[in-house]
Structure formats: C-alpha cells, structure tokens
Amino acid sequence: MRTEVVLVAGLAEHDVAEEFWRACPGSVLVRHDLRDLADGVVRRWVDGELTVLELAHGCVSCTLRLDLLPLLDRLGGRVVVHLDPALEPEAVCFALREADVRVEAVITVVDRATWLADATGEDSLVDRSLGAVEGDDRTVAQVVVGQAEFADALVLTGAGADPVLDAVLDRLNPRAPRRDRHTLDAPTLLAAIPDDARRGGFDDGFGTLLRGQPPLEPTHGVAVVHFVERRPFHPVRLHEALDVLFDGVVRTRGRVWVASQPDAALWLESAGGGLSVGNLGPWLAAVDDWSEFPAERRAVASATWDPDYGDRSQELVVITAIPEAREEIVTALRAALVTDEELALVDELEFADPFAEWHDEMEEL
Numbered sequence: 206m207r208t209e210v211v212l213v214a215g216l217a218e219h220d221v222a223e224e225f226w227r228a229c230p231g232s233v234l235v236r237h238d239l240r241d242l243a244d245g246v247v248r249r250w251v252d253g254e255l256t257v258l259e260l261a262h263g264c265v266s267c268t269l270r271l272d273l274l275p276l277l278d279r280l281g282g283r284v285v286v287h288l289d290p291a292l293e294p295e296a297v298c299f300a301l302r303e304a305d306v307r308v309e310a311v312i313t314v315v316d317r318a319t320w321l322a323d324a325t326g327e328d329s330l331v332d333r334s335l336g337a338v339e340g341d342d343r344t345v346a347q348v349v350v351g352q353a354e355f356a357d358a359l360v361l362t363g364a365g366a367d368p369v370l371d372a373v374l375d376r377l378n379p380r381a382p383r384r385d386r387h388t389l390d391a392p393t394l395l396a397a398i399p400d401d402a403r404r405g406g407f408d409d410g411f412g413t414l415l416r417g418q419p420p421l422e423p424t425h426g427v428a429v430v431h432f433v434e435r436r437p438f439h440p441v442r443l444h445e446a447l448d449v450l451f452d453g454v455v456r457t458r459g460r461v462w463v464a465s466q467p468d469a470a471l472w473l474e475s476a477g478g479g480l481s482v483g484n485l486g487p488w489l490a491a492v493d494d495w496s497e498f499p500a501e502r503r504a505v506a507s508a509t510w511d512p513d514y515g516d517r518s519q520e521l522v523v524i525t526a527i528p529e530a531r532e533e534i535v536t537a538l539r540a541a542l543v544t545d546e547e548l549a550l551v552d553e554l555e556f557a558d559p560f561a562e563w564h565d566e567m568e569e570l
Contacts, residue, residue: 206281208306211395212297212405214288214352215314216323216335216345221360221386222287225312228391233280236287237268243338247272251280264338265292269300277306291335293351298405308405310398313356314386315349317363321370323349324455325526327478346477350456354378357402358394362386369526372427373455376524380417410472410485411502414459414522428531430523432538435511436548437464438519442541444559449537450475450523453530459521460485464543465556467491473521482560490515 211229213222226234238248247258247268260267277284288297294311301308328345335345353359359374359381374383382397384390398404414431421429440463450457457475461482468491472483489495489506506516519542523534543551 208277208281208304209283209309210277210301210306211283211285211310211312212288212294212308213285213312213314214292214294214356215316215360216290216349216352217314217316217319217362219314219360219362219386221312221314221362221389222285224389225391225395226285229283229285232283232285234285234287235273235276235280237273237289237292239265239268239289239291240334242268249276251276265296265341266300269297270303273297274300274304274306277301278304283309291330291348293348293355294405295351295355295407298355299407301405310357310395311355311403311405312358312360312394313352314360314362315353315370315374317361317365317367317370319363320349320353321367321373321455321526323477324353324373325453325477327451344477344479347479347481350377350476354456355403356381357398357404359383360386360389360394368425369427372424373524373526375424376419376427376429377456378417379419409499409502410460410470411499411505414520423528423531426528427524427526428528430521430525430531430534432459432519432521432523432535434519434539434542435514435517436519436542437462437467437517437551438541439463439543439547440465440556440558440560443538446537446541447475447480449530449534450480451478453525453527454534455524455526457521457523460519461521462488462517462519463556463558463560464547464551464554465558465561467517467551470517471560488515488517490517 211225226232234252236250245260247260249256249258258272298308323345326346330341330343330345333345354377356378361383380399382394384394419429459473461471461473468487470485470488472485474481495503525531
C-alpha cells in the first residue's frame with residue numbers, strides 16, 4: 206500500500222500534528238526529536254511508542270535516509286509526521302523522492318508571538334540549542350521562513366491578530382489557506398488547499414518568482430521589491446551590496462547573473478540574517494542542445510530572448526518589513542550592475558569573484 210503523508214512543521218511547540226492524526230482514523234503519528242543529534246542520538250515516537258536510535262553519523266540527512274524513509278515504506282497508508290522544529294519540510298520532501306510516498310499536504314505552524322522576530326533575526330540554530338550538528342550554520346530565520354514558504358497550509362497559534370504578520374504571509378505564501386489553531390478543523394483545512402498546491406513538489410529555480418501572485422503594493426509597512434535587469438552584476442559590488450538584504454528583510458529569492466561567471470545562473474536566497482548562494486546550472490544561452498531542459502523553461506526563454514544576452518537576466522524578489530528600505534534595496538542592487546564602460550570590456554576584464562570562493566567553502570562543509 207502506498208504511503209500518503211501529511212507533514213507538520215513549525216518551530217514553536219504545538220499539538221497540531223495530533224489534531225490531524227485524530228482527524229484521520231486509521232492513520233499513524235510519527236514524531237522525531239533531534240535535540241541530541243550531534244551525539245548521534247535520535248528519539249522517535251510511532252503512535253506514542255518511543256524508540257531511541259543511535260546513528261553512526263549524526264546528521265539530518267542520515268536520519269531521513271536511514272530511519273524515516275524505511276519507516277514510511279513499512280507503515281503504508283496515511284501517516285502524519287510531526288517534524289522536529291529544526292527540520293525544513295522542503296529538505297524532507299526532497300528525501301522522500303526516493304521512496305514510494307505521496308505528500309498529501311505540508312502544514313506549517315506559525316506562532317504569532319515569535320515568528321516575525323525569528324524571521325528577521327540573526328540567531329543560529331546553535332544559539333537556540335535546536336539540534337544543529339557540526340557544519341550546520343543555518344539561522345533560525347532560514348528555518349522558519351522556509352517552513353512557512355513551502356507550506357500548503359498554515360496554522361496560526363497565539364492570541365491576537367497581527368496585521369504586519371498577515372501582510373508578510375500574504376506575500377511569502379499567498380495561496381496557502383490560513384486557520385487559527387483555536388478554530389482548526391483539520392479535514393476542512395486539507396480540503397481548502399488548492400488543487401495545484403505544491404504538495405512537496407519542486408521547480409528547477411527558473412519558474413516564476415511571484416508564485417501565487419502576491420500583492421505588490423505595500424501594506425502595513427510590508428513591501429515587495431521585484432528587481433529585474435538585463436545586464437550582469439559586478440561580482441565584488443554585488444557582494445558588498447548584500448548587506449542591504451539583511452536589515453528588516455524577511456525573504457530574498459532569485460536568479461543572479463554575475464559578469465565573472467557568464468554561463469552560470471546563480472541562485473541567491475536570504476532570510477533574516479542568513480544568506481546562501483547556489484548554482485542552478487547553465488543559462489540556455491550557454492547551451493547548444495536544449496532538448497534535456499523542461500519545455501516550459503525553453504518556451505519562456507524563447508519568448509524573452511535578448512539578441513545579445515539570450516536568457517541571461519537578473520530577477521530578485523525581496524520582501525521587507527521596513528517600508529523605507531524598498532528604495533534603498535533597489536538603489537544598492539542597481540549600483541552593483543556593471544557600468545556601460547565595464548560592459549563594453551566585459552570579455553576582456555578579469556573580475557575578482559567572491560562567489561566562486563563562497564561555492565568552494567560550501568562544498569567543503
């Protein structure tokens with residue numbers, strides 16, 4: 206029997222997973238505790254029965270690969286998984302691709318009292334004693350923002366409405382239905398999830414950055430910056446400009462084109478005080494054979510093709526909770542683009558590239 210999974214994530218303590226478990230007769234409730242993961246110890250409950258696991262290599266990926274995946278395959282049917290607070294559902298769903306598992310829904314619990322401060326803060330998981338292991342330098346902001354952004358539905362805990370938090374969530378995950386914990390009806394919330402919701406799915410980084418068509422006009426001091434340009438960034442000036450993405454910024458996501466790496470599409474992502482840069486692969490302008498790339502990407506590239514640059518472009522979406530920062534962000538990013546003089550000599554200039562060094566460091570972790 207194929208396993209169907211409801212993943213429940215969230216940093217704050219909650220009983221939402223139990224609510225979904227009780228609402229689904231015959232389902233199984235699984236919970237992991239990774240607080241002692243650095244010592245190679247993982248605690249796991251299946252319908253309340255505790256098992257203490259000792260892993261030779263204490264890491265999140267080992268827990269998923271060596272325990273959760275075989276467990277889900279063995280259980281079959283519907284399983285509600287209460288994720289450890291330090292786990293991001295996107296990473297779990299990535300691991301589940303190896304198993305015969307259907308993700309029915311990803312539910313994230315958002316604490317009104319703490320979420321916004323966490324999402325714009327600088328604390329690391331180590332600072333909060335959240336089970337981080339050596340080499341895990343994620344921030345709390347990266348975790349809570351990733352949990353909320355990847356969700357198919359959100360459950361809000363804590364008293365009182367917060368219009369600023371609502372405005373942020375409207376822009377971070379506009380299509381996810383939201384319910385208050387006090388009035389939560391699990392089956393009704395599952396039914397409210399749109400048919401085309403993510404449900405654990407991924408894109409290749411070249412899809413729309415305005416997923417769900419978030420409102421672009423500022424509300425309650427929350428604004429969206431949609432930065433699009435058709436010339437490369439100077440890598441050093443871009444690196445210096447990144448500081449503008451930390452103060453009051455909830456989320457930055459987007460594709461980056463730097464003059465020092467003309468064939469590579471870079472992915473830049475930040476949340477609060479944490480930032481990461483990765484490589485999405487080549488621009489289609491640098492590839493002769495497009496047959497192995499998704500049809501949708503090929504169609505978009507053809508429709509927006511530039512005679513000089515092909516599909517190369519800058520596109521970043523920034524959600525900020527400081528209204529006056531909007532213009533500052535645009536100004537800083539625009540100043541990081543190459544000048545007309547640099548563009549004319551771009552094939553001859555040798556650029557120092559802090560992003561290449563960053564990639565090397567990331568690969569060593």
